[in-house]
Amino acid sequence: MDPGPQSAAFKPRPVRNLLLLGALFIVGFVCSRSLRFNYSLFNYIFGWAVLCIPFFALRPILQLGKLSGFIGLILASPILLISLLLILTSVACDFDLHPYTKGSCLQDLGRIEQSGYSVHLILDEDCAGGALSSVSLYIEQRRRILPGIYIFRMVDSFPESDGQIRSAGTDSVYAHIPSAWRHQPVDHIYLLKKHVYF
Numbered sequence: 619m620d621p622g623p624q625s626a627a628f629k630p631r632p633v634r635n636l637l638l639l640g641a642l643f644i645v646g647f648v649c650s651r652s653l654r655f656n657y658s659l660f661n662y663i664f665g666w667a668v669l670c671i672p673f674f675a676l677r678p679i680l681q682l683g684k685l686s687g688f689i690g691l692i693l694a695s696p697i698l699l700i701s702l703l704l705i706l707t708s709v710a711c712d713f714d715l716h717p718y719t720k721g722s723c724l725q726d727l728g729r730i731e732q733s734g735y736s737v738h739l740i741l742d743e744d745c746a747g748g749a750l751s752s753v754s755l756y757i758e759q760r761r762r763i764l765p766g767i768y769i770f771r772m773v774d775s776f777p778e779s780d781g782q783i784r785s786a787g788t789d790s791v792y793a794h795i796p797s798a799w800r801h802q803p804v805d806h807i808y809l810l811k812k813h814v815y816f
Contacts, residue, residue, distance in 0.1 A: 632678035632681040633678075633682075636675055639674055639678070642671055643672065646667070649664075649668075650665055650668055652770065653763075653768070653769055653770075654760075654768055654769075654770055655767050660766075665708065666705055666708070669701040669702075669704055669705050670701070672694060672697045672698050673698065675694060676694070676698075679691055723742065723743050724741070724743075725743075727755075728782060728784075732785070732789065732810065733789075734761060734812070734813075735759060735760060735812075735814055736759075737757065737758070737773070737783060737791050737810065738756075738757070738759075739755060739756070739782070739783045740755070740757075740758055741753065742755075743779075752777070753779040754775055754776065754778070755778050755779070755780075755781050755795060756775045757772075757773040757783065758771070759811070760814070761814040761815070769814055770814070771811065774793070776797065778795050780795075781794060781795040781796070789809065789810045789812050790808060790809050791807070791808050792805070792806070
């Protein structure tokens with residue numbers, strides 16, 4: 619018996635759905651590495667949403683058939699496991715809704731406003747506790763692209779807990795890091811990218 623054109627229109631298309639989810643996951647991952655919201659909770663929600671995309675691929679994989687579905691599950695298992703571990707880790711160890719403030723794991727130690735963008739010196743402390751802890755300094759360049767969201771670029775990083783930055787002219791910044799691991803301070807002028815993302 620002919621199922622008719624209406625039944626054919628609702629026929630599952632697992633390959634197309636998998637390709638769409640894969641493209642969405644890649645775009646989301648790239649955006650999570652270069653875009654941030656002003657409010658930290660939105661960053662976590664966006665990150666969790668991207669990490670949940672592989673789980674939506676389970677249904678299309680099972681629609682491929684017995685052999686193809688089994689192979690698809692084997693190939694998808696590492697991605698699913700990594701996504702699950704990253705979600706659990708962010709909830710258990712890295713959940714900080716008030717960054718860049720005193721007493722937070724992330725603190726904004728310095729900020730310089732340039733034409734169309736800003737440069738930040740950020741202290742990143744390990745707030746997980748324990749005998750072993752780590753601190754790092756990041757020099758980060760940011761440019762607002764929409765209200766509440768900005769693009770960022772890492773300029774440099776140091777395994778230190780103190781430093782200073784100041785303007786060194788147009789599209790440049792001077793950093794002084796009293797480095798203990800090199801046994802001498804770091805004094806460097808960084809040339810910045812005016813549009814950040816170029």
